[in-house]
Amino acid sequence: MALLKMKFTQQRRVRLAQGLWLLSWMAVLCGSFVFSLGVYLKIELLRRAEVMENTEIHVVPNILMLVGLASIGTNWMAGRVCQDSLDPSRFPRWKVFLLGWYAVAALICCLLVAVVVLSYALQGRLEESLKVGLRNGIRFYKDTDVPGRCFQKETIDRLQMEFRCCGNTNFRDWFEVQWVSNRYLDYTSKDIKDRIRSNIDGRYLLDGVPFSCCNPASPRPCLQYHLTDNNAHYNYEFQNEELNLYNRGCREALIDYYMGLMNSTGPGVLSVILIQMSVLLSLRYLQTSVEGATTQEQPEGDSEGFLLEKGVKETLEEAKVKILLLLKFGQVDPSAADGSPDAEKAPPSSS
């Protein structure tokens, strides 16, 4: 019993071919959309690569780019097949490729689904990577004279200003790290000597933050130093001051940004999956109906189109048998040799 059989007149076949041609070009556009989405995501991830410890999250844009390119190629081929489908002399040469085409198209759909799943699943790994990367960035903020780390200060400053965030989890992360380079500390001054002696590692820790943490929306000029000391500033209360610095941590800000990017591309990717599936099904119908028409006496007459020639179960069993035959190819001679003596014996007995 064929699967989802449908009758096709010549008119319907022509309509199907035309519709599929348009659909395949739309799918090419969708493929290029997916590709450009992957490129955009990759560029955004690379821009902040300095505060990320590993590149595991890059698998999402990589798959998107690969799938985009593959989709452009397969759908362009579908368009060509369409164009030749109504011409009986040119259609047979495509027959060989069609099985492979179906496999590739199904693979593309699976990969797109995998991308959507991965973009949610990898959120935890992204967070870990950012945690370590930002911690290192804050630690090396002061090393503007060390080759290889001299741009950390500028990177972190620009990151905090652009994403409106301060520190890793919040602004207190800056209290635990020496972010002023030793080159600019006057070691003869009492205040500095006190601070250095106040902790085991001999670091110059202060309750202050860099200028990039300042919030421009604050009504008063930014207070960066002596943040926990209410007496150091007029009319200042540390507990109530909300607008002075950015309240968000940079890790949270970056995660929100990237998750927002990937979530907003979710619907686009899902619609691409739908279009690809419809191209696949339509091409199968077109192929079977055209083939059915050519085998009949009247090529212009009605024919039947179906998804599978036999039912799902029977097709699977046939496929299994074929695969087993291929696997047993090495053993085919002994079984043939056993078979032929039996065959030789059989005819004399029958006659």
Next chain:
Amino acid sequence: MALMKVKFDLKKRVKLAQSVWFLFWFAVMAGVLVFSMGLFFKIELRKRSELMDNNESHFLPNLLIVMGLLACGINAFGGKVCYDSLDPSKFVKWKPMLKTFLMGCVVFNVLLVVTALLCFIMRIPLQFTLAEGLRNGMRYYKDTDTPGRCYMKRTLDLMQIEFRCCGNDNYRDWFEIQWVSNRYLDFSAKEVKDRIGSNVDGQYLMDGVPFSCCNPGSPRPCIQQQMTNNSAHYSYDHYTEDLNVWKSGCRDALLSYYAFINTCLHFVYISGLQYVDSSLSTLANPEDPESESEGWLLEKTVKETFTDIMTKMKAMGKGGKVEEGGDEGGVATVS
């Protein structure tokens, strides 16, 4: 003697019509682009409108928007004429309008050139408008509790961060105004009283700048306060320190940004439209539908066309003596 005569057979005419039709639609796209850039320009100016002194500067984006719309309309019409040009029955209805349409295109081109000139000239008034606006902006920086001015601090800070500039001409502009609100000054402190007493207006002036002037590329944490006092900071010399705060002033930074937008507009506009108009002139003239024909820019030479126009205008002006003028014109062309 026709000006720049070219022979056209049917195939060539078809090709010419097709390419000119394509060029017309390209010009429509250019018109759309100019319109959208005028819109973008208008929005950008509105965003910074708090820093602008008056509304005079909106003339230029309005003009660009109008020109963009006109360009779309004229070129769409031209494209339609082109489309019909190869069908003799349809072309007949356009023929009387064609000369006026061409004249309209020439006038439009002149307007374009005028717009381009204006864009260059307006730089100077824009400069003065910006200067007044920025000075006011800096004066109102501290007024975060005054309705109508409470967003000036935020606007200025964000602008200085985005355009990488400090002050009007340079960072010293901040030394001349009080940018700390009185709400945050402890008037009982000696230092504050000294500073206020040190100038006529009783303003709290200091040699410091807001945080938005800080340059992230500086190797040391930003020095905002006591900038001219070398002994206030370790290993600091304010004469040689050039990475600490942004060196350029915001007036120059904003001007270069707007000038850049302007120049982009001109190239797109002028190149697209000039080309299309000249192509249409060559197309509109072939008379005979199917056979070979000639196309030219002007039916007679430039001199003769000009004399013709002059005689026509004189004829219109003389009114009653119109036969005499017509006879003279006729005699001139025959010889």
